[in-house]
Amino acid sequence: MPSETLRRKFGAAWPHLDERTRRIMAASEAVSLGYGGVSIVSRASGLSRKAIHKGMHELEEGEPLVGRVRRPGAGRKSITQSDPELVQTLERLIDEQTRGDPESALRWICKSTRAIARELAEQDHPASHVKVAQILHDLDYSLQSNRKTEEGADHPDRDAQFRHLNLTVKRYLRQRLPVISVDTKKKELIGNYRNAGQQWRASGEPLHVQGHDFPGPDVPRAFPYGIYDIGRNAGFVNVGTDHDTGAFAVASIRGWWRAEGRRLYPDAQKILITADGGGSNGWRLRLWKLELQRFADQAGLTVAVRHFPPGTRKWNKIEHRLFSFISSNWRGEPLRDYETIVKLIAGTATAKGLKVTCRLDRRKYPTGRNVSDEEMQRVNLERDKFHGEWNYVIKPGAKAR
Structure with missing residues (x-):
């Protein structure tokens, strides 16, 4: 047959x-x-x-498709084309779960891809866990192990503070109000010192630099203080040459507001600042709050502050949306002088459109400044009912003595 x-x-x-x-x-x-x-x-x-x-x-x-099985454009469309909102939904879904390292451009997510796929399906965006993993990889995410989430002593209200902070940020962004993430990048030695990382050079012609295991007290240092505008994906870095104090932190914020903020947000009457809980912008620091009062008076702004709970500074947006890219941009390059630092920071950019403004601040910010109880009583500060030490508002118009 x-x-x-x-x-x-x-x-x-x-x-x-x-x-x-x-x-x-x-x-x-x-x-x-x-x-x-x-x-x-x-x-x-x-x-x-x-x-x-x-x-x-x-x-x-009679037209052979040499080297092809299907004609160009044939086959099933990519899920990101048939569902253009999938990627945006995925990023919004995991936004509260992300964290970053200031020395790496990678971001981590603690949920499994199967759990994320289930939550996407519940929001009418079905996708397999394999596709979720592929999209996360394309977005520079990687799976975070449990061991690396332990950055310090856990506070029982840590997760509640994250949710409170995140809801506040979203509310301000919906109202098109300025939301900035602030912090000081680690101090950098100025001179012909080794800078971690590699760069392309002719074979056998490495740069000869000094080690900095035991730098002398007279070696100049740079203190890059960053302001990251979350809503506009833009960075502003004030490079200090003296000390990283509360006065320097607020002077950096004031510099951003005068140079960019008031132009970008001409009608704003409020501003939200997210910061970690220590350093020059720590919630215990009196000088930080006193200087914020002066800034509020000068700018006529109500300044809301949300601090990250203890041991979670790397969850701050500025760490993985600004500082990590600065570190990548100058890797392997000795920071010989302040001008080099300013140029390298200002030259930082990303595929998603990040732009960075940088300026050098040679003013003096002496340490040891004590803020008296009388000065603190003049700060027009209102604490939130939920952890008022981490969440508070400073209004313009200092209280009379």
Whole structure:
């Protein structure tokens, strides 16, 4: 019987053919058999009648697709094309769970891809856990192990503070109000010192630099204080040359407001600052709050502050959206002078449009400044009901003595 002969013929050839050559072979046999050939070949080969007719059409066209199985653009569309809101939904879904390292451009997510896929399906964006992993990889995320989430002593209200902070940020962004993430990048030695990382150079011609295991007290240092505008994906860095104090931190914020903030937000009457809990912008620091009062008075702004709970400074947006890219931009490059630092920081950019403004601040910010109880009483500060030490508002108009 012809069908049995064809079945053996196809069975011997099929393992050596791809999708297109199979249908071309089947179509050729169907044409040679004449009337009823399509049905006979379909039963013998296992191909659908539609596939065989497609092969016959390709034979009629006579245009070989050299090196291709399908025509350009053929096949099922990518899920990100058929569901253009998938990536945005995914990023919004995991936003509260992300963390970053200031020395790396990577971001981490603690939920499994299967759990994320289930939550996406609940929001009418079905995707397999394999596709979720692929999208996360393309967005520079990686799975964070439990060991690395332990950055310090856990506070029982840590997660509640994260949610409180995140809701406040979203509310301000919806109202198109300025939301900035602030912090001081680690201090940098100025001079011909080794800077971690590598750069392309001619073979056998490395840069000769000094180590900095035991730098002397007279070695100049730079204190880059960053302001990251979350809503606009823009950075402003004030490079200090003296000391990293509360006065320097607020002077950096004031510099951003005068140079960019008041132009970008001309109608703003409030501003939200997210900061970690220690350093020059720590919640215990009196000088930080006193200087914020002066800034509020000068700018006529109500300043809301949300601090990250203890041991979680790397969760601050500025760490993985600004500082990590600065570190990548100047890796392997000795920071010989302040001008070099300013140029390298200002030259930082990303594929998503990050732009950074940088300036040098040579003013003096002496340490040891004590703020008296009387001065603190003049600060027009209102604490939130939930952890008022971490969440508070400073309004313009210092209280009278």
